[in-house]
Amino acid sequence: MRNFKKFQYSVVAGFILVISYIAISVILSNNQYLQQTITDISSILINFTAALCLFYASYKSKIYGKQIQYAWLLLALV
Known part of the structure; x- marks a missing residue:
């Protein structure tokens, strides 16, 4: 049940981020330079x-074995 709560919080946070991104895009639709700057900064934050x-x-998958942990670590580094 605890993991489901974490998932719910993650989904809500994701929706808030998407709605915020759309709202900022609509508000800044007249200012192309500022919209591009916000888009560049948000893409950096999302990738990070x-x-x-x-x-x-990778850290949490350590209990499943080193190969699984290294696979997640490789994905993180790429």
Whole structure:
């Protein structure tokens, strides 16, 4: 049940991020330069967060064996 709560929080956070991104895009639709800057910064943050999640998956998969852990670690590094 605890993992399901974490999943629910992750889904809610994802929806909030997507809605925020869409709202910012609509608000800044007249300012192309500022919209491009926000898009560039948000893509860096999204990629950094994805890499952190993959490192966390590597750390947590240690109990399943070294090969699984190294596979997640390789995905994080690529």
